[in-house]
Amino acid sequence: MESPRDILKRHGLRAKYSWGQNFLGDEDALEAIADALNLRADEPVVELGPGLGHLTRFLAATGARVTAVERDRDMVMVLEKEAIPGVRVVSGNAATVDFAQVAGAPDVAVAGNLPYHLTSPILFRVLEQRAHVSRAVFTLQKEVVERLAAEPGNRDYGLLTVLLGMHYDAENVLTLEAWRFHPPPKVDSAVLRLTRRKSPRAPIIDEARFTRVVKASFAHRRKTLINSIKSDPTLGTTETLIAALEAAGVDPQRRAETLTPEEFAAIERALGPLTPATSTPAE
């Protein structure tokens, strides 16, 4: 396979820092990433930020139908000229993509090696569109993957770990050292695999309120749970919140990073049915 450096040279281009362009041309790694999705022939897969098309070729080789969404016009031009069989190239923004619409299918697999600053927007996007995303593999900063795959009690455990963990099983499937990329980024990467669960990890009454409970709980990591959670006035008074924590069997003096997703769900349920005052949507 032609190296990223050679493809760039052939098209008279350079990797652009502003687009987070660190290309992966390592065949073993690319094969492992494509394998991690376990694609079926003809299955629709959306690739975010395909760049020069290295991972794209491995995805297409599985027989899956690839829709590649790229924002840099130069990369779109390269992909159109390379015309990889089985691949449709779409000029668009990965952070706002409508997965089902772009792939023309109700349920898709997603792959992406994206600029690190897009990590949270993309993961929140997947959560929002989880009815249409059966699984995903993302190459991200190694620390971020460790955080997302962490268990409660681990210092890496955080907001997105809990929110994603309600609906997806998250695994760290591969470490990719910085030197494997062209040009090498400053930090090592890892590959996160998300597999949608058949049902949420625990029942909740309202998704938006669950998100607010978890956000408020992690808003002040050094504070106790009660002192942190009460920072969101839409969740109720301090007395209501203490009563909800007690009803959920959660000690108000604990810290957010020690709670399981199931315990956050129990707190949300203990807040009771929604009233107009508690039904503000999450941002």
Ligand SMILES: C[S@@+](CC[C@H](N)C(=O)[O-])C[C@H]1O[C@@H](n2cnc3c(N)ncnc32)[C@H](O)[C@@H]1O
């Ligand atoms: C880290 S490079 C990876 C390229 C390729 N997937 C690879 O592994 O070699 C990130 C890619 O995402 C593209 N990109 C950056 N921002 C984007 C956005 N908002 N939407 C879609 N693609 C984007 C960049 O132009 C670049 O091609």
